[in-house]
Amino acid sequence: MNASVDTLASHETALQTLRDTLQARLSQLLPEGSERDLVSAAMRAGTLAPGKRIRPLLLLLVAQDLGGSAEQPGLVDLACAVEMVHAASLILDDIPCMDDAALRRGQPTIHRQFGESVAILAAVALLSRAFGVVAEAQGLTDSCKTQASAELSRASGLEGLVQGQFRDLSEGAHARSADAILSTNTLKTATLFEATLQMAALAAGAPHEVRHPLRRFAEDLGQAFQLLDDLSDGCCSTGKDMHQDSGKSTLVAIFGPEDVHRRLQTHLVRADEYLTRACGQQAVTRGFVRAWFDRQLAMLGG
Amino acid sequence: MNASVDTLASHETALQTLRDTLQARLSQLLPEGSERDLVSAAMRAGTLAPGKRIRPLLLLLVAQDLGGSAEQPGLVDLACAVEMVHAASLILDDIPCMDDAALRRGQPTIHRQFGESVAILAAVALLSRAFGVVAEAQGLTDSCKTQASAELSRASGLEGLVQGQFRDLSEGAHARSADAILSTNTLKTATLFEATLQMAALAAGAPHEVRHPLRRFAEDLGQAFQLLDDLSDGCCSTGKDMHQDSGKSTLVAIFGPEDVHRRLQTHLVRADEYLTRACGQQAVTRGFVRAWFDRQLAMLGG
Numbered sequence: 001m002n003a004s005v006d007t008l009a010s011h012e013t014a015l016q017t018l019r020d021t022l023q024a025r026l027s028q029l030l031p032e033g034s035e036r037d038l039v040s041a042a043m044r045a046g047t048l049a050p051g052k053r054i055r056p057l058l059l060l061l062v063a064q065d066l067g068g069s070a071e072q073p074g075l076v077d078l079a080c081a082v083e084m085v086h087a088a089s090l091i092l093d094d095i096p097c098m099d100d101a102a103l104r105r106g107q108p109t110i111h112r113q114f115g116e117s118v119a120i121l122a123a124v125a126l127l128s129r130a131f132g133v134v135a136e137a138q139g140l141t142d143s144c145k146t147q148a149s150a151e152l153s154r155a156s157g158l159e160g161l162v163q164g165q166f167r168d169l170s171e172g173a174h175a176r177s178a179d180a181i182l183s184t185n186t187l188k189t190a191t192l193f194e195a196t197l198q199m200a201a202l203a204a205g206a207p208h209e210v211r212h213p214l215r216r217f218a219e220d221l222g223q224a225f226q227l228l229d230d231l232s233d234g235c236c237s238t239g240k241d242m243h244q245d246s247g248k249s250t251l252v253a254i255f256g257p258e259d260v261h262r263r264l265q266t267h268l269v270r271a272d273e274y275l276t277r278a279c280g281q282q283a284v285t286r287g288f289v290r291a292w293f294d295r296q297l298a299m300l301g302g
Numbered sequence: 303m304n305a306s307v308d309t310l311a312s313h314e315t316a317l318q319t320l321r322d323t324l325q326a327r328l329s330q331l332l333p334e335g336s337e338r339d340l341v342s343a344a345m346r347a348g349t350l351a352p353g354k355r356i357r358p359l360l361l362l363l364v365a366q367d368l369g370g371s372a373e374q375p376g377l378v379d380l381a382c383a384v385e386m387v388h389a390a391s392l393i394l395d396d397i398p399c400m401d402d403a404a405l406r407r408g409q410p411t412i413h414r415q416f417g418e419s420v421a422i423l424a425a426v427a428l429l430s431r432a433f434g435v436v437a438e439a440q441g442l443t444d445s446c447k448t449q450a451s452a453e454l455s456r457a458s459g460l461e462g463l464v465q466g467q468f469r470d471l472s473e474g475a476h477a478r479s480a481d482a483i484l485s486t487n488t489l490k491t492a493t494l495f496e497a498t499l500q501m502a503a504l505a506a507g508a509p510h511e512v513r514h515p516l517r518r519f520a521e522d523l524g525q526a527f528q529l530l531d532d533l534s535d536g537c538c539s540t541g542k543d544m545h546q547d548s549g550k551s552t553l554v555a556i557f558g559p560e561d562v563h564r565r566l567q568t569h570l571v572r573a574d575e576y577l578t579r580a581c582g583q584q585a586v587t588r589g590f591v592r593a594w595f596d597r598q599l600a601m602l603g604g
Contacts, residue, residue, distance in 0.1 A: 121394075131454070149434070153431065157426075157427045157430030158341060162426055163341065166340070166419075
C-alpha cells in the first residue's frame with residue numbers, strides 16, 4: 001500500500017459515510033421496536049448493534065468499482081438485505097442448541113437479552129424481511145431483483161449458511177481434517193460473500209464476464225476471513241465469547257498460527273488478483289480489503 | 303351443495319391429481335435426503351409428510367378460476383413455495399421453546415425425529431428455499447415473481463406468521479380477550495392465505511380488481527380455519543398432540559362450541575361471497591372450500 005496518510009484518512013471518512021448511510025437505512029427498513037413488541041426489538045438489536053458491516057460495504061464498493069452509483073437507492077437496500085441475512089445467521093448460531101454463546105459484538109447475545117423463542121422468531125423475521133427488501137428495492141429492474149433473490153436464497157439456505165452451521169455443529173465435536181474445515185469455512189462465509197458480490201454486479205449492470213472472477217474473489221476472501229476468525233479466537237478484543245472454538249478442531253490447532261498467517265496472506269493475494277480481474281487495477285475495493293485485514297491482523301499482534 | 307355424487311367423486315379425483323402433482327414437485331424441489339445430511343432429511347420429512355395441502359391447492363384452484371392454466375409449470379412452483387413456508391412454520395411452532403409438541407400429522411415432530419438444532423436449520427432452509435423457488439419459477443414474468451416474493455415475505459415475517467407465533471406464545475399463558483384471539487388467528491393463518499391467493503392472482507394475470515375481494519376471502523377463510531382448529535383441539539383424529547391448547551384462552555372456552563360453530567358458518571358464508579366476487583359463481587374453489595369444511599366438521603361430529 002503506497003497510499004499517503006491523507007488518502008487513507010479520506011478513504012476512512014468515505015467508509016464512515018457509507019457505514020452511516022447503511023445504519024440509517026437499516027433502521028428505516030426494520031420495524032419500529034417497542035417495549036411490547038419484543039421481536040421487533042430483537043431484530044433491531046441483532047442488526048443495528050455496532051458491527052463491521054463488511055458485507056454491505058463490499059456490496060457498495062464493488063458496485064461502484066463496476067460502474068454503479070452509490071446514489072442508486074436500490075443498491076443500499078440490497079446491501080441492507082445482505083446484512084439482515086448475516087444478522088439472522090449470527091442470532092441463530094448463538095442460541096443454546098447451537099453454539100450457546102453469551103456475548104456477540106460486545107453485548108449479551110440476542111437470546112440472552114430477549115429469550116430463546118424471541119431470538120429464533122427475530123432471525124426468521126429478519127430472513128423474511130431481507131427477501132422483502134430485495135423485492136421492494138427502488139430503482140432496480142425486476143430481473144435484477146429476481147436474480148438477487150435467487151442468489152440470497154442459495155447463500156442463506158441448505159447450500160450455504162445452513163449447511164455451514166450444521167457441519168460446524170455436527171463435526172465440531174470430532175477431530176476434523178483440514179479439508180473438512182476448509183469446506184465448512186466456505187459454506188459459513190464464502191457463500192454469502194459470493195451472493196453479496198453477485199448482487200453488486202447485478203445492480204451495477206456489469207457484464208456477465210465479471211461474475212466468475214467475483215465468485216473466486218469471494219471464495220478466497222471467505223477463506224481469509226475464517227482464518228482471521230480462527231486466529232482471533234482466544235483474543236479478548238473480538239466482542240465474542242473467548243475460546244468459543246475450544247474443543248473444536250481448527251486450522252490453527254492443525255497447522256499452527258504461523259502457517260495460518262501464511263495461508264491467510266496467500267488467500268488475500270489470490271483474492272486481490274481475482275478482484276483486479278473483475279474490477280480493474282483502480283478498484284477502491286482493493287485498498288479497502290487490504291487495509292481492513294492489515295488493521296485486524298495488527299490488533300492480533302500478527 | 304346441489305352437486306351429484308358423481309360430480310363430487312370427479313372433483314375428488316381431480317383434487318387427488320393436483321395433490322399428486324404437488325407432492326411430486328415438492329419432492330423434486332427439495333434437496334435429496336441422505337443419512338448423513340440430516341437437514342435435508344428433516345426438510346423432506348417436514349414438508350412431504352401427508353398433509354392437507356390446503357394452501358397450495360387453493361393457489362392452483364383460484365388461479366384456474368381466474369383464468370390461469372394448471373399446466374403452467376411456474377404455478378405449481380409458487381404453490382410449492384407456499385407449502386414450504388407453511389411447513390417451516392409448523393416445524394418452528396413445535397420446537398421445545400415454542401409449543402414443545404410431540405406429534406404433528408400423526409408423526410413425531412421434526413425436532414423429536416432429528417433434534418432441535420437440525421429442526422431449526424431445516425425450517426430456515428425451507429424458508430430460504432421457498433424464496434429461491436419463487437425466483438427460479440419457470441414461465442412467470444420477473445414482475446410476477448418479484449411481487450410474489452414481496453407477498454411471501456410479508457406473510458412469513460414479522461407482520462404475519464412470526465407475529466402470530468409470538469402472540470400465541472406471549473399471550474397464551476394469560477387470559478385473552480376474544481378480540482386478541484381473533485387478531486392472533488388472523489396473523490397465524492389469514493396472512494399466508496392472503497399471500498397464497500395474491501400469488502394465484504399474479505400468476506393468472508388477473509385484473510387488479512380481484513385483489514381486494516381475495517384479501518377479504520383470505521381473512522374470513524383464515525378465521526374459519528382457526529375456529530375449526532379450536533373445535534378440533536381435544537379430538538384424537540387430528541394427528542397432533544391432544545389438548546395442545548389446554549391452559550390457553552380459546553374462543554371455544556369463551557363462547558362455547560355452539561357459538562363457535564355459528565361463527566365459523568358466518569365466516570364461511572362471507573368467504574364464499576368474497577370468493578364469488580373475485581372468481582364468479584362458477585368458481586371451482588367454492589365447492590372445494592365448502593366440501594372441505596363439511597368433511598372436517600363431520601369428522602368432529604359437528
